[in-house]
Amino acid sequence: MMKSLQFSVPADTNKSIRIQEDIMPNFYPYFHRHTETQIMWILKGHGTLAIEQNLFNFEAGDIFYLGANQSHVFRGNFEKNEKQKVHSISIFFDPHKKIAAFFDLPEFEELKNFISHSEVGFQVASRLTKSIGENIAALQKTKGVDQIIDFIRILNHLMQNRHLHIPLSPEKKLPDHISDTDKRIIDAQTFIKKNFTQHKLTLDLIAKEACMTPQAFCRSFKKRTRITYIEYLNELRVQRACRLLTASSMYSISSVAFNSGFNSLTNFNRVFKSIMKYSPKEYLKHYKEATIQQ
Template structure:
């Protein structure tokens, strides 16, 4: 289903939709929907593209996505190999604050929760410190129905609204506006780059995916993603490098650089620092220090 606007099937007797997914890979096309989405990735690795930004994801991470926020959880390429036996497992909660819940959130007692929902429109990743408690609350919502489910839902929102310094997944002030046709085209370009980041990809290669001349493609891509082709490709490659550097399965930094599409360690170090504000070795040290704490 290669459409940008996605409709969540909503039962007539429910305002909170809970879905448990066990699939070979995540839905792989850029899309959006009216509902706010909260996703607990119980098992799975890949890259979340949220509007004009990307974030690596791993097992046991939770993300909040705003209403109508274009996004795609892109599973790692290893999930798409012919002999892959990998599975993703995720628990999703969807709700539309502007649908049947609108009058509920207009109650004065829920003003703080409504403000939180408004401020979280650009989405966020739940800090790892709180994943255990929040995932438990999500399970309670899944296990209950009726008024009890609504009570646990409010409890979840109340806890989330108390968290400080949540980092937005994207910049709300620079949100690209896509039509359905543009969403399909941009999604196809994203798919192409994210499946081939480890190979030498040229501007001409990407332009062919969009059936454009290189010059027209440059203008189009910058307008709709706020990235140049090179900056987006570099972010994909560095995002993949960050995952490889921290999963413990690499021999050395140079190996990671070359397997992520860079043809020199010097260029890799320069691009890595420009995107993360850290050298690769500092990034690894910082990551494992935070994990240990």
Template sequence: MKVLQFTIPVPLDKSIIVQKDVLPYFYPHLHRHQEIQLTWIQQGEGTLVADNNMHPFRPSEIYWLGANQPHIFKSEASYFQPKSRKKIVALVIFFNPDGELAGFFNLPEIKVLKNFIQQHQSGFKVPPEHATEISSRMLKITNSSGTEQLLQFVELLKQLSGCPDITPLASGQRAQPVSEHEGIRIGNIYNYIMHHYDKPITLEDAAKQACMTPQAFCRFFKKHTLHTFVSFLNEVRINEACKKLTDGSYDNIATVAYTCGFNSITNFNRVFKSVTQRSPSEYMNSYFQSV
């Protein structure tokens, strides 16, 4: 998907780019770049869209995004309020294994790490039990330079390659490539749904955002996202529900259901199980046990 193709500025004397973001909210548009991206969420919450899959994100989580993988860390709607005092903080490492580092990754001694990178082009979330050691290594990379930074980077890749049970952020069939204009249109639709998921949204409402008839919109959306409008809306709502169920700010499951745009608890339970393969209470129990 050609969505706002970015070129990460690379200093002449560096092949590994370290970036600290402190902003009102994450960059709000779908985009991709040649560099692999490792993002440690230090502050902020929302929904990560990677290819056509959604994942709620929270502080202390770390995500690996593959080269040219379309993605967006979409901050929660409250971050965009005019008087919001919220902010996001993230530490990000970029590197391009086919750029300045290509010769390094072609060394026979680095074959295991190169294979690891090639096997995870769809990205992954660092398992929670390994987040502390990976974040510590990211800090060492941030606080070093030259040869020492490169050595710390190799150690980081070794630690990541040793993580068991890595689940890809995206799996299965990929959507067809689209033009930049179409990509921006899809991004605008995503943005609209993510900002209005808690309200009744009709197919006609979404089609109007894309300046299309409902019939044309259905074909366009399914072709380029592999989702129907309803399935995408349901996934957004369930992702938001997962965050609300586990952040301790709501008294009961029914309240969460209604604040996420569902008009009945029965429908919420049915959709929740179809998306997560668990009931809301099972999801909560599993989450708190792992934490």
């Protein structure tokens, strides 16, 4: 299990849901989890979402449904001359607490099952983000009964279109219409996730696993994931490095690098800083400070 901070969402004793708008220089930089389910609409910012052992690119306009206690972190990916600014609106709710009485009604049985089956999370289908985003924005302006009714409408809209969403977990069944090339890339991603700590993992080996030439694999991988295979591989390795760094003081930085799949400490430091914006030592220092604050 990923080492992550247990984050406490500020509670409002007078409300069943919490709506939180964040305008900041960057996203919260540490793997964390919370007992509440979160629906997050990203108005400004782009980068990579790391959730459990999975990685997803995101951009402004995307909406994510994150299940309770899913370890995750949104990492901004800004160019050197780009103004760093993120803007998001999140809805936090716990379907097992204050709002639970709604889902126990007979008419809500289908919605209750949808929420239960969505615990692994999903990215909202792109064709729905405009309408769902508008509904989230409107939700901020309502109160009391109207706000709860509008919130239920958002959940119902998501449920009615559940076949369109992108699961955030590999355990989810793939849609029947997936292409052969996409299936090969998904199989390659699974292979990479199982073997990314191996130093002998090469492009030729991965392409062979996908039954493709290296050139065709690279083109298809980037087309489907919007990142190169080496970027994907490095993200996984750095994610593991973060987990090892924060899990125990027994690991030296060189040991973390080796056990995360890097062949040299120099390369590890360079890649880690390019992704996390901190050196491994700086990251660990900031993580410990954040842990104490929690």
